[in-house]
Amino acid sequence: MKEQMRHxxxxxxxxTAIMLSACGGSGDKTVFSISADVSQANFSNEFLQESxxxxxxxxxxxxxxxxxxxxxxxxxxxxxxxxSENVTENSATIYIDVINAQFLFADTYTTKIRIAxxxxxxxxxxxxxxxxxxxxxxxxxxxxxxxxxxxFGDVSVPAQTIAITSETNEWTASVDVDWLSLDVTSGTGxxxxxxxxDISSFVASGxxxxxxxxxxxxxxxxxxxxxxxxxxxxxxxxxxxxxxLTSTTTISALESTVAIGHNGELAVSxxxxxxxxxxxxxxxxxxxxxxxxDPAIAPMNENSSAEIIVSASQDTEVVSEVxxxxxxxxxxxxxxxxxxxxxxxxxxxxxxxLKPVFYxxxxxxxxxxxxxxxxxxxxxxxSPESTVLEQFIIHPQGDYVLAKAVETITETDATxxxxxxxxxxxxxxxxxxxxxxxxxxxxxISYEPTDLVRLFGRYFVVTQTLEFxxxxxxxxxxxxxxxxxxxxVDIASQANTLFALDNSTASFKRYTPQVNDFGDDxxxxxxxxxxxxxxxxxxxxxxxxxxxxxxxxxxxxxxxxEWLSFNGETFTxxxxxxxxxxxVTLFLEKNSASQPNYLRIDPTISFDFYLDIYNDQQAVSxxxxxxxxxxxxxxxxxxxxxxxxxxxxxxxxxxxxxxELVT
Numbered sequence: 001m002k003e004q005m006r007h008x009x010x011x012x013x014x015x016t017a018i019m020l021s022a023c024g025g026s027g028d029k030t031v032f033s034i035s036a037d038v039s040q041a042n043f044s045n046e047f048l049q050e051s052x053x054x055x056x057x058x059x060x061x062x063x064x065x066x067x068x069x070x071x072x073x074x075x076x077x078x079x080x081x082x083x084s085e086n087v088t089e090n091s092a093t094i095y096i097d098v099i100n101a102q103f104l105f106a107d108t109y110t111t112k113i114r115i116a117x118x119x120x121x122x123x124x125x126x127x128x129x130x131x132x133x134x135x136x137x138x139x140x141x142x143x144x145x146x147x148x149x150x151x152f153g154d155v156s157v158p159a160q161t162i163a164i165t166s167e168t169n170e171w172t173a174s175v176d177v178d179w180l181s182l183d184v185t186s187g188t189g190x191x192x193x194x195x196x197x198d199i200s201s202f203v204a205s206g207x208x209x210x211x212x213x214x215x216x217x218x219x220x221x222x223x224x225x226x227x228x229x230x231x232x233x234x235x236x237x238x239x240x241x242x243x244x245l246t247s248t249t250t251i252s253a254l255e256s257t258v259a260i261g262h263n264g265e266l267a268v269s270x271x272x273x274x275x276x277x278x279x280x281x282x283x284x285x286x287x288x289x290x291x292x293x294d295p296a297i298a299p300m301n302e303n304s305s306a307e308i309i310v311s312a313s314q315d316t317e318v319v320s321e322v323x324x325x326x327x328x329x330x331x332x333x334x335x336x337x338x339x340x341x342x343x344x345x346x347x348x349x350x351x352x353x354l355k356p357v358f359y360x361x362x363x364x365x366x367x368x369x370x371x372x373x374x375x376x377x378x379x380x381x382x383s384p385e386s387t388v389l390e391q392f393i394i395h396p397q398g399d400y401v402l403a404k405a406v407e408t409i410t411e412t413d414a415t416x417x418x419x420x421x422x423x424x425x426x427x428x429x430x431x432x433x434x435x436x437x438x439x440x441x442x443x444x445i446s447y448e449p450t451d452l453v454r455l456f457g458r459y460f461v462v463t464q465t466l467e468f469x470x471x472x473x474x475x476x477x478x479x480x481x482x483x484x485x486x487x488x489v490d491i492a493s494q495a496n497t498l499f500a501l502d503n504s505t506a507s508f509k510r511y512t513p514q515v516n517d518f519g520d521d522x523x524x525x526x527x528x529x530x531x532x533x534x535x536x537x538x539x540x541x542x543x544x545x546x547x548x549x550x551x552x553x554x555x556x557x558x559x560x561x562e563w564l565s566f567n568g569e570t571f572t573x574x575x576x577x578x579x580x581x582x583x584v585t586l587f588l589e590k591n592s593a594s595q596p597n598y599l600r601i602d603p604t605i606s607f608d609f610y611l612d613i614y615n616d617q618q619a620v621s622x623x624x625x626x627x628x629x630x631x632x633x634x635x636x637x638x639x640x641x642x643x644x645x646x647x648x649x650x651x652x653x654x655x656x657x658x659x660e661l662v663t
Contacts, residue, residue, distance in 0.1 A: 030062060030063075030124075031062065031124075032061075032062055032063040032064075032117050032118070032119070032124040032125060032126040033061065033062045033063070033117075033126045034059065034060070034061040034062075034063065034066070034115060034116065034117045034126045034127060034128050035059070035060050035061070035128060036057050036058065036059045036060075036094075036115060036128045036130065037057060037058045038055075038057055038130060039128075039129070039130055039131065040130065040131045040132075040133075041055045041057070041096055041113075041130055041131070041132045041133075042132075042133050042134075042135070042219075043055070043098050043132070043133070043134040043135070044134070044135040044136075044137060044216070044218075044219030044220075044221050045098065045101045045134070045135075045136055045137070045221075046136075046137060046138070046139070046221065046223060047104075047105075047106045047136055047137065047138035047140065048102055049101065049102060050101060050102045051098040051099075051101035051102075053097075053098050054095055054096065054097045054098075055095070055096045056093055056094070056095055057093070057094040057095075057096065057115075057130065058091070058093060059091060059092045059093070059094055059115055059128070060090060060091050061090055061091070061092075061117045061126070062090060062117070062126075063117030063118065063119070063124065063126060064117065064118065064119045064120070064124075065087075065117060065118075066084070066087070066092055066115060066116065066117050067114075067115070067116045067117070067118065068082055068084055068094055068113065068114075068115050068116075069113070069114060070111060070112065070113060070114065071112035071113065071114040071129055072114070073112070074111050074112040075111075077109065077111045078099075078100055079098060079099060079100050079101060079104060079109060079134060080096060080097070080098060080099065080111060080113075080132060080134070081096075081097050081099050082094060082095065082096050082097070082113060083095050083097070094113075094115060096113065096130075096132065098134060101134075101136065104134075104136045105136065106136045106137060106138035106166075106167045106169075107136055107167070108133060108134070108135050108136075109133070109134040109135075109136070110131070110132065110133045110134070111132050112129055112130065112131055112132065113129070113130045113132055114127050114128070114129050114130075115127065115128045115129075115130070116128075135216075135218060135219050137166075137167075137169045137216040137218070137219060137221065138165065138166050138167050138169060139164055139165075139166050139169060139171055139214045139216060139223060140164070140165040140166070141162055141163070141164060141165075141214070141225050142162060142163040142165075143162065143225075144225075144226075145225065145226045145227070145228060145520070146160055146162060146195055146212065146225060146226070146227045146228070147227075147228050147230070147519060147520060147521060148160065148197050148227070148228065148229040148230065149230050149232070149514050149516050149519065149521065149524070150199065150229075150230070150231050150232065150264075151205075151231060151232045151233075151234060151263050151264030151265070151266070152202070152204065152205035152231045152232065152233065152234055152264065152266065152317070153234055153264050153265055153266025153267075154199065154231075154264055154265045154266070155265055156199065157197050157199055157229070159194050159195060159196040159197075160194075160195050161192055161193065161194050161195070162192070162193050162195060162212070162225070163190075163191075163192050164187070164190060164191040164192065164193065164214070165190055166188075166189050166190055166191070167189065168188065168189055169188070169189065169216050169217070169218070170186075170187075170188045170216070170217035170218065171186065171187055171188070171191075171214055171215060171216055171217060172185060172186045172214075172215045172217060173185050173186065173187075173193055173212060173213065173214055173215075174212075174213045174215070175210060175211065175212055175213070175227075176210055176211045176213065177208075177210040179197060179198045179199070179201060179202075179208070179210070179229075180195065180196070180197055180198075180210050180212075180227060181195075181196050181198065182194070182195060182196075182212070183196070193212075195212065195227070197229050199229070199231065202231060204231075204317060205231045205232060205233045205234065205317065205517070205518070206230075206231060206518055207228060207229070207230050207231075207518040207519055208228075208229040208230075208231070209226065209227065209228055209229070210226075210227040210229070211224040211225065211226055211227060212224065212225040212227060213225075228519045228520065229519075230516045230517075230518040230519030230521075231518065232263065232264070232456075232515065232516040232517055232518065233317075233318075233319050233517050234262060234263060234264050234266050234268065234312075234315075234317065234318045234319065235262060235263050235318070235319045235321070235456060235457040236260065236261075236262050236268065236270055236310050236311065236312065236318060236319065236320055236321040236457075237260070237261050237262055237263065237321055237456065237457050237496075238258045238259065238260055238289070238310060238321050238323050239258055239259040239261075239493040239494045239549050240256075240258050240323070240493065240592060241321070241322065241323055241324065241396060241397050241454065242323070242324050242326075242353040242354040242396060242397045242398055242638065243256050243258070243291055243323060243324070243325045243326070243354075243592075244326050244328075244352075244353060244354050244355065244356070244592075244637070244638030244639040245291075245293045245325065245326070245327045245328070245639060246327070246328045246329075246356065246372075246639040246641055247293070247295040247298075247327070247328070247329045247330070248328075248330050248331070248332050248333070248334045248372065249331060249332065249333050249334070250333065250334050250663070251334055251639075251641050251663065253639045253640065253641050254292055254293050254294075254295065255290060255291060255292040255293070256290075256291050256592070257284065257288055257289065257290045257291070258288070258289050258291065258323065259287055259288055259494050259549070260287055260288065260289050260310060260321070261287060261494065262318070263456045263457070263496070263515075266315075266318075268312050268315065268318055269286070269312070269313040269314070270310050270311060270312055270313060271283075271310075271311060271313050272289060272308055272309065272310050272311075273308070273309050273311070274306055274307065274308045274309070274325075275306065275307075276304065276306030276325070277297055278293055278294050278295075278297040278298035278304060278306075278327065279291065279292070279293060279294075279306055279308070279325065279327075280292045280293075280294065281308060289308075289310070291308065291323075291325065293325075293327040293329075295327075295329050298327050298329045299329065300329055300330065300331060301329070301330045301331065301332070302328075302329065302330075303326055303327070303328050303355060303356070304326070304327045304329065305324070305325070305326050305327075306324075306325045306326075306327075307322055307323070307324055307325070308322070308323040308325060309321075309322060310322075310323065319457065321457070324354055324397050324398075325354075326354045326355050326356075326638075328355075328356045328372070328639075330372070332372060332373070334372055334663055335663075336627070336660070336661060336662050336663060337374045337660070337661040338627060338658055338659070338660050338661075339369065339374050339658060339659045339660075339661065340657075340658045341360065341362060341367070341657055341658070341659065343362055343363070343657060344360045344361065344362060344646065344657040344659075345360075345361035345362065345363070345388050345389060345390055346361075346390065347632055347633040347646055348360060348361035348389065348390050348391075348392050348403075349361075349392070349633065349635060349644065349646050349659070350392045350393075350394040350401060350635070351371070351394075351635045351636065351637055351638060351644060352394070352398040352432070352638055353394070353396060353397065353398045353592075353638040354397060354398035354638055355398060355638070356370060356371045356372055356637065356638075356639070356642075357369060357370055357371060357377055358371055358635065358637075358644055358659075359392065359394070359401060359432070360659070361388070361389040361390060361392060361403070362389075363387075363388060363389070364381060364382060364383040364384060364385055364386075364387050364388065364389050364405065365379055365380060365381055365382065365389065366379075366380045366382055366389060366401065366403070366430055366437075367379050367380075368380075368432075368435075369659070371637050371642050371644065371661060372642070372661075374661060378435050380430065380435050380436075380437065382403065382405070382428055382430060382437050383403075383405030383407070383426055383428065384405070384407050384426070386407065386408070387405035387406065387407050387426070388405060388406075389403050389404075389405050389428075390403065390404060390405065391403055391404045391448065391449070393449055393450070393451065393452045393461070394452070395452055395459070396452065396453070396454045396459070398432060398638070399431070399432060399433065400429050400430055400431050400432055401429075401430045401432060402427070402428070402429060402430075402449060402452065402461065402473075403427075403428045403430060404425060404426060404427045404428065405425075405426045405428070406423050406424070406425055406426070407423070407424045407425075407426060408421055408422075408423055409421065409422050409423075409424060426439055427439065427440040427443055427473060428440065429471075429472075440472055440473055442472070442474070443469075443472065443473030443474065444469075444473070444474055444475050445461070445463050445467050445469050445473050445474075445475055446463075446465075446467065446475075447463040447464045447465045447467060448463060448464050449461045449462065449463050449464075449469070449473065450462060450463060450464050450486075450488075450489065451489050452471075453489070453491050453498065454491065454493070455491065455496055455498070455513045455515050455523070456496050456513070456515040457515075458515050458522075458523075459471055460476065460523060461473060462489055462498075464485055464486060464487075465478070465483045465484065465485060465486070466478070466479065466483065466484075466486060466489070466500060466525075468523050468525070470522070476521070476522045476523050477521060477522075477523050477524050477525065479525065479527075482527070484502050484503070484504060485503055485504070486500040486501050486502060486503060487501055487503050487544075488500070488501045488544055488545055489501070490545065490546050490547045490590070491547070492547050492548065492549055492550065492551035493549040493594075494549040494550045494551075495549070495550060495551040496513065497510060497511065497512055497513070497551050498510075498511045498513060498525065499511075499545070499547045499551075499554065501542055501545055502530075503541075505532060506532060506533075506536060506540065506541055506542050507530050507531060507532040508529075508530070508531050508532075508533075508545070508554060508564070508571070509527055509529070509530050510527070510528050510529040510530075510531075510551075510566075511525040511526060511527055511528065512525065512526050512528050513525045513526075514526070529571070531564070531571040533556075533558070533560065533561035533564060533571075533573040534561075534573040535560040535561050535573045535575055536558060536559075536560050536561050536573075537560065540558065540559055540560065541558070542556050542557065542558045542561070543556075543557040543558065544556065544557045544587070544588045545557070545588070546588060546589075546590040546594075546596055548594040548595075549594040550594075551566055551568075552565060552566060552567070553565055553566070553618075554566065554571075555577075555588065555590075555596035555598075555614075556588070557585050557587075557588050557598075560573075560575065560576065561573050561574075561575065561576075562574075562575070562576045562577045562578070562585075563575065563576075563577050563618055574618075577596075577598070577614065577618060578598070578600065578612070580602060582602050582603065582604040582605075583600050583601070583602045584600065584601050584602075584603070585598050585599070585600050586599045586600065586601065586609070586631065587599040587631065587633065587634045589634060589635065589636045590636075591613070591636050591640045592638065592639075592640055593640070595613065595614055595615060595616065595621075596613075596614045597611055597612070597613050597614075597636060597643075598611070598612045598614070599611050599626075599631065599634050600612060608625055608626070609625075609626045609629075609630075609631060609645075610623050610624065610625050610626065611623065611624040611626070611634075611643055611662075624643060624662060625662075626643070626645055626660060626662055627645070627647075627660050627662070629645075629647040629658075629660070630647065630648070631645045631646060631647055631660075632646050632647065632648045633645075633646045634646070641663060642661055642662065642663055643660075643661075643662040643663075644659060644660070644661060644662075645659065645660040645662065646659055647659070647660060
């Protein structure tokens with residue numbers, strides 16, 4: 001900025017002269033005089049802001065014309081210019097304009113403008129001086145807007161402190177609403193103000209707006225800092241919004257229990273309803289709902305779908321929860337199966353959390369398989385024929401899958417024959433119920449999406465650097481200064497907290513999100529804890545992890561630290577769940593009961609792969625043997641009754657990959 005100032009002061013301002021022919025000759029005895037309606041002109045402007053301020057000066061004179069310029073005892077300045085308009089034989093309007101104000105430091109600047117009238121030989125002369133001052137004041141605030149976020153029914157919203165940076169300016173502060181208060185209302189120079197909202201009078205959720213007005217005392221100039229108070233809707237929340245139930249000749253997964261809670265501090269009682277006569281709903285206590293299907297009533301050999309509405313008993317302003325239920329009722333004899341698709345794109349396989357199906361990518365297609373019959377349910381061409389459909393992310397209710405494909409386009413120059421290639425990334429939203437898709441064209445995320453999560457009843461796409469985007473991949477929040485790459489995130493659905501694995505430090509990071517239907521920020525997150533397992537040696541890694549819905553436990557794949565407990569404040573590294581040093585752990589999945597399922601092998605005993613399922617006491621509740629082939633990935637079915645194992649069998653003739661369905 002100093003260099004800009006030196007450059008500006010080199011500008012030479014030419015004095016403007018507007019001369020009018022006098023009526024009389026050299027013998028004219030007229031006495032020259034000049035006057036103006038002001039002798040002082042005071043300007044003010046905020047630091048770093050462009051000024052558009054102008055002062056009009058009305059001038060009357062007796063003489064042969066007027067001359068306007070800087071007074072002889074004053075150097076020209078770069079922040080002022082002047083012009084004359086409406087000039088007559090005895091009057092004129094002089095305009096003084098502030099320019100280049102945005103380049104000046106905060107200070108008070110002065111100069112003097114002289115308006116004169118004279119004849120040709122200057123034997124007659126009269127002048128009027130105008131003292132000009134320009135105050136550049138600085139009342140900078142550390143944020144462009146003060147944002148308060150809470151939930152309707154909360155007792156209070158935490159106060160915030162804004163910092164004022166000033167030179168020596170004297171200032172006052174005020175607000176324009178009665179629900180906002182300031183602990184400091186005046187000061188000189190730098191200062192801090194605690195801003196406190198009072199939400200006790202609000203009777204509904206929504207956005208309230210106000211202004212903090214800072215006034216510079218000398219000039220009387222003021223600026224407003226907008227204030228938003230966003231009180232979120234109250235949502236009833238189930239820790240799972242999709243329930244998959246199954247009845248076969250050998251499988252009976254007829255019931256499920258979900259935790260019911262809500263956001264905010266408002267006390268909410270709830271009731272439930274459904275139109276499905278084959279469902280029985282029982283409130284176990286104030287916080288849990290048991291859901292049970294009756295195979296004697298539900299249609300046989302069909303998928304029966306239903307919705308459970310969890311609504312507030314009295315307050316209609318509370319947003320109801322909708323739990324989707326699918327009941328697969330069949331007399332089918334379920335057996336372990338091995339499917340041999342021609343080719344699956346890498347490990348692109350996802351399982352519906354609701355229906356008894358799973359989805360794989362085959363070249364540019366999404367292929368749907370039934371997890372019990374093994375039959376192909378549907379096939380959908382999605383991306384261009386020459387591309388590979390990949391990066392599958394399924395919605396927590398199983399409504400759609402996000403996917404992408406990279407298309408290589410080759411163009412040939414008509415003149416030179418030279419070929420150039422470009423890569424175009426296509427992103428898709430595939431509607432699973434309708435077996436259709438749309439391409440997402442206007443996404444603005446910078447990194448690759450990894451998860452689709454549900455926080456306080458709303459859904460967000462999370463990328464590998466913890467960008468939070470809406471379902472159209474438009475970024476809503478990103479803590480860019482503290483960004484890092486993560487290979488895994490998981491949600492504690494009852495606690496509504498998010499855990500991420502920082503690959504660079506092999507540390508778990510816990511975030512508390514804040515979600516709001518109103519205001520500028522639909523979601524923000526706050527890092528509350530960072531923990532590197534105590535037993536994990538330097539240089540060792542964590543390959544995968546899950547967190548239980550109540551965030552009390554973290555289970556991981558690691559050579560030393562498989563089970564971590566968390567009491568809300570501190571973490572404890574409990575070491576390994578499996579005591580045998582010969583066991584190799586390959587994969588980890590979380591079932592709908594928030595329990596860990598480890599796929600392991602003990603080569604000293606056999607080369608059979610097996611799944612250890614742990615209960616809430618961290619003990620093995622059951623073990624499932626697989627078909628013995630090396631898996632490249634595993635998935636659990638939505639009803640927890642099937643283990644889907646993707647096996648790379650490219651070394652076998654005519655088989656590129658296969659999927660094992662193990663009960």
